[in-house]
Amino acid sequence: MMAPGFGFEVTHTDGGARRGAMSTPHGDVATPAFMPVGTQGAVKAVTHRDLADLGTGILLANTYHLYLRPGDDLIARAGGLHRFIGWPRPILTDSGGYQVFSLAERRTITEEGVSFRSHLDGSSHLLTPEKAADVQAQLGSDLAMVLDECAAFPIEPAPARLSMARTARWARRARDRFETLRTSPPAGVMPTNPGQAQFGIVQGGVYPDLREESAAATVAIGFEGYAIGGLSVGEPIDLMLETVAMTTRHLPPDVPRYLMGAGTPEDLVESVARGVDLFDCVLPTRNARNGQLFTSRGRINIRNLRYREDQAPPDADCGCYTCRHFSRAYLRHLFMAGEMVAATLNTVHNLRFYLDTLERIREAIAFGWFERFRTEFHQRLSRRP
């Protein structure tokens, strides 16, 4: 049984790249799409108005953070996450697993789930596949993720197999709970979005046979979409792209594919070429706050002394608010002076660069010139031949 408010259609293909239309209860998303990361229900340093002006089609929010603070019960009572944060467009929530594995203290993994202590106040919690589904049902995101075990890199084949198999068992439990929440929610759980869809996650490290097995097991359960997990965790870029290609090969063509946590603009273009439809990454927002700007001719660090009297905009080819109004010299000054608006202006630009890159990708696929776009994109950035 598929989620009622969800749909996906591939409208154009160009080589391995796909352009598609995804419909959710809170509107449609043109794919390939990039999701800015709104960790605590806000993208750091910018307002929702900025995000809307930039053409953000879908936002990502972190379940771990919202579960701990202010709590999914409170958000459900407020009518769900869209209403609580005042963002009417689509939202994807992660399962909370990634943050439990990276932020929380005193983690213990068992077949039941992951017990951990909050990084905020040390309180004890147990995150199970069922609990992750419950919390996301209360948040009422349009796309929910199953709880998976996030294996580290590097990992040997044997532990990678155990971790992949557990992720598949957890996916079965997550889907069962998701169905229950839709038909007869247990007492104490208040789903706020009846049209929520759920994505499964393919794991398996960088091993082709494990990726194939994981994809088969996850697809057999049947989700509205599939994510590629366990990448962008420190593996070499070529190995990541190889793994993406060996995974998308085993996924059904008519559902969305989401590469979790990637990456640089170059990674996005290369992953689209391998059949990926959805992305999220903290790079554009985090790097903006550190003074690093992504431009069509590569990255610049605005702190650099060479920009002290540079009256040019950050990127002459960019039409964002920052580039239309301000010089590198002024942005450098704001950053050096510690002005809060430096983070805002840098974030507006970086997000625009990512969202604009995705828009140009979609256009290139629709017109059948994605290969030419890809070559020119890399030539300009001059990182790859």
Ligand SMILES: [Zn+2]
């Ligand atoms: Zn700009």
